[in-house]
Amino acid sequence: GEDADLARVAELVRDVPDHPSPGILFRDITPVLADAAAFTVVTTELASLVGDADLVAGVEARGFLLAAAVAVVAGTGVVPVRKAGxxxxxxxxxxxxxxxGSATLELPADTIAPGARVFLxxxxxxxxxxxxxxxxxxxxxGATVVGFGTLLEITALDGRERLGDTRVDALLRV
Ligand code: PRP
Known part of the structure; x- marks a missing residue:
């Protein structure tokens, strides 16, 4: 079932202390992507959240890998949200x-029409x-963000609060 599938996905996430800086516990999800069954579960679950969105947007860099796979399953295009420069x-x-630290994100020109419905x-x-x-x-x-889907939510950091009214779905919560 779905819960057993996600439990197996959770076992593939690795915790890396003090990366990329001291005191940060980094959650390494790359083993999830490298496992065929787990990647299929994650992609299928996220694609089920796309609804009537016209586009899936993914955040550089690991978000690209998920967003492209989700877009294919959901039957949408994909847009990269890129780091500056x-x-x-x-x-x-x-x-x-x-x-x-801090960072800048950018969207490419001529990818998102005004009024587009986008799943992030x-x-x-x-x-x-x-x-x-x-x-x-x-x-x-000018896009409407219909929701944000993520593989892993670190609940103690309250990131969900920053997203205001945007619907947030996480497959795993730690
Ligand atoms: C990580 C992760 C998210 C972001 C989440 O990206 O992939 O994009 O941090 O953190 P936040 O909720 O505190 O903003 P990272 O900066 O490591 O970039 P990368 O995927 O390019 O390595």
Whole structure:
């Protein structure tokens, strides 16, 4: 069943102390992606949340891997939400604070039509700064964010609070 599948996914997440800086417990989800059965479970579960969205957006870098797979299953296109300085043409930009440091996210031009319905995907919800910035960016270009789906939510950091009215679904919560 679904619970047993997700329990197996949870066993593949590795905790890495003091990465990328002292005091941060990094949740490494790459073994989940590398496991065929687990990757299928995660992709299928996230795709079931896409609903009537026109597009799936994924946050650099691990969010790209999930978003592209989810988009194929859901039958939508995919849009990369990129770290600053990578895109040749930028539609919108937002700077935000991370659990460790600050970062800027950008959306590519000519990918999201005004009024588009977008489902946002990332691998981990920690402080919520990244997801909130991505929601703000998508809103800046006239999209409606129908929800945010993540593989893993670190509940103690209350990232969900940063997302206001945006619907948040996490497959795993630690
Ligand atoms: C991680 C993760 C999320 C973000 C969550 O990305 O993939 O995007 O942090 O943290 P937050 O909720 O506190 O904002 P990271 O910055 O490690 O980037 P990467 O995927 O490019 O390695």
């Amino acid at each position: 990578k895109l040749p043409r930028v539609a919108a930009s937002r700077t935000y604070e991370l659990e460790y 995907v990332d691998d981990v919800l920690a402080t919520g700064g990244t997801a909130a910035a991505a929601v703000d960016l998508l809103t800046d270009v």
